[in-house]
Amino acid sequence: MKKIYVIDTNVLLQEPRALFQFEDNEVVIPAVVLEEIDTKKRYMDELGRNAREVSRILDGLRMKGKLHEGVPLHEGGTIRVELNHRSFQYLKETFTEITNDNRILAVAMNLQMEQEKEFQPKKVIIVSKDALVRVKADALGMKAENFLSDRVTEYDNIYKGKVEYEVPLELLNEFYENQRLSLSCIDTDKRYSNQFIILKDALGTSASAVGKIDATGKWIKPFVAETEHVWGIKPRNVEQKMALELLLHDSIPLVTLTGKAGTGKTLLSLAAGLLQTEDLGKYNKLLVARPVVPMGKDIGYLPGEKEEKLRPWMQPVFDNLEYLFNTKKPGELDQILAGMGSIQVEALTYIRGRSIPDQFIIIDEAQNLTKHEVKTILTRVGEGSKIVFMGDPAQIDHPYLDELNNGLAYIVEKFKGQGVSGHIKLEKGERSGLAQLAADIL
Structure with missing residues (x-):
C-alpha cells in the first residue's frame, strides 16, 4: 500500500x-x-x-x-x-x-x-x-x-578502529618471533586495513600483543612509528599509542580520532604535528582549524582584527599549545608562535577555495561538520599533506546533526578499510579523574 x-x-x-x-x-x-x-x-x-x-x-x-x-x-x-x-x-x-x-x-x-x-x-x-x-x-x-536515511550506520555498528581476540599462547609467540601474524589464523570475518588488533592469551595470563592490519588486509604487524615519547608527551594507555601510530605513519594521510572529552585527541595530534613539522621537517606548516559553532547561546560579534576575533573560538587549541611549549607568562605563547611562523590557527570559514599542500592539518570539533563540509575540506588537501579529523560525536552543538549523521561519523564509516586512512576511538580519559568521572556519569 x-x-x-x-x-x-x-x-x-x-x-x-x-x-x-x-x-x-x-x-x-x-x-x-x-x-x-x-x-x-x-x-x-x-x-x-x-x-x-x-x-x-x-x-x-x-x-x-x-x-x-x-x-x-x-x-x-x-x-x-x-x-x-x-x-x-x-x-x-x-x-x-x-x-x-x-x-x-x-x-x-x-x-x-x-x-x-x-x-x-x-x-x-x-x-x-x-x-x-x-x-x-x-x-x-x-x-x-524521524528522517534516518542520512545516518551513516546504526548506533551499535560505529567503527571503533580496534578489535580484541583471545588466542593460544603459541600464536602470540609466533607474532613476536616473526614480527607478523596471518589474520586468517584468528579470524575469518571481514577486517579492515589499518585496523588495530589486540591479542590476549586465551588461558588468562598477562601475555598480550598489539598490532595493526597492513595495507593488504592479510597480515597483523607490529607498530612502525616510535610512540613512546612525542614532543614531550608519553601515551598513557594503549589507545593513545594506537592514535600516535596513525598520526606518525607516513603512508596514512587521513586519520580520524573520536572519543570523550579528556581522552587526549587534541594534545596527541598537536604533539605529532609539531614533531613532524618542527623536528623532522616532513611538512612545511602545521594548520589547526575548527568550526565556529558555539556551545549554548552565541556571544555575538567580537571586536578587533581577525586574530582577535578567532582567539576565543580557538582557545582550546592554544591551551594545549601552552602545555606543549610549557609557557608560564602571559603572551609568551604568542611570541613563540610568531617566531616560529610555521603554526597557523584558523577558523574553517576561511578554508573554502584553498589548496593546502605539504601541511599537517588538524580539524578539531569535526562532529559539528556536515557531510558536505567534510567533503569540501578533504578536497582542499594537496599533495604531501596529512589531515586529522577529531571530535566527540556525543557533544554536538549543530542544530541539525546527531551522533549518526555528522561529518566525522561519515568519514569514519566511508573510509574504513581504505589503505590511506586509519581510525581509533579513544575511550579512556586521561585529563583528570574528575573529567573522566564527569564524562562517564553525566
Whole structure:
C-alpha cells in the first residue's frame, strides 16, 4: 500500500535530496515549507547552501509539470506542493497558536481525514527531524517518523578502529618471533586495513600483543612509528599509542580520532604535528582549524582584527599549545608562535577555495561538520599533506546533526578499510579523574 509522506522543512535543510528517498510513495511539501526555505536561502552557511539546493531541485521538477498538481519521480512516486488542506478547523482545539510547525501538522491532519473517506485510504506520515513535531503528531493521532536515511550506520555498528581476540599462547609467540601474524589464523570475518588488533592469551595470563592490519588486509604487524615519547608527551594507555601510530605513519594521510572529552585527541595530534613539522621537517606548516559553532547561546560579534576575533573560538587549541611549549607568562605563547611562523590557527570559514599542500592539518570539533563540509575540506588537501579529523560525536552543538549523521561519523564509516586512512576511538580519559568521572556519569 502506497503512503503519503508530509515533509518538514528541517528534513530538506539537512538533506536536500531527501525528496528522492521515499521510493514509489507520494511526497507532499506544504506551502509553509517553501516559505521557510525561502527565508534561509540568503544565508552564507551550510543551511543557506541546502536551501538553495532545494530551490534548484524543485525548479528542475517544475519543468516536468505543475508541482501543485503532482510531478512523477524517477523512483516511481510523485511529489507535489500542497496549497490546500491548510484549514485549522480540526487543530485549533488542541494547538491554538498558528505557528509554522502547526501549519504543517494541519496539512497532514487534513490529508489524513480526507484519506479516511477513501475506499482504499493511504497512510499519511509526517517526516520531521524535530522531536516536538513528532510528539505533537502522536498527540493528534497521526503517524510521525524521524528522517534516518542520512545516518551513516546504526548506533551499535560505529567503527571503533580496534578489535580484541583471545588466542593460544603459541600464536602470540609466533607474532613476536616473526614480527607478523596471518589474520586468517584468528579470524575469518571481514577486517579492515589499518585496523588495530589486540591479542590476549586465551588461558588468562598477562601475555598480550598489539598490532595493526597492513595495507593488504592479510597480515597483523607490529607498530612502525616510535610512540613512546612525542614532543614531550608519553601515551598513557594503549589507545593513545594506537592514535600516535596513525598520526606518525607516513603512508596514512587521513586519520580520524573520536572519543570523550579528556581522552587526549587534541594534545596527541598537536604533539605529532609539531614533531613532524618542527623536528623532522616532513611538512612545511602545521594548520589547526575548527568550526565556529558555539556551545549554548552565541556571544555575538567580537571586536578587533581577525586574530582577535578567532582567539576565543580557538582557545582550546592554544591551551594545549601552552602545555606543549610549557609557557608560564602571559603572551609568551604568542611570541613563540610568531617566531616560529610555521603554526597557523584558523577558523574553517576561511578554508573554502584553498589548496593546502605539504601541511599537517588538524580539524578539531569535526562532529559539528556536515557531510558536505567534510567533503569540501578533504578536497582542499594537496599533495604531501596529512589531515586529522577529531571530535566527540556525543557533544554536538549543530542544530541539525546527531551522533549518526555528522561529518566525522561519515568519514569514519566511508573510509574504513581504505589503505590511506586509519581510525581509533579513544575511550579512556586521561585529563583528570574528575573529567573522566564527569564524562562517564553525566
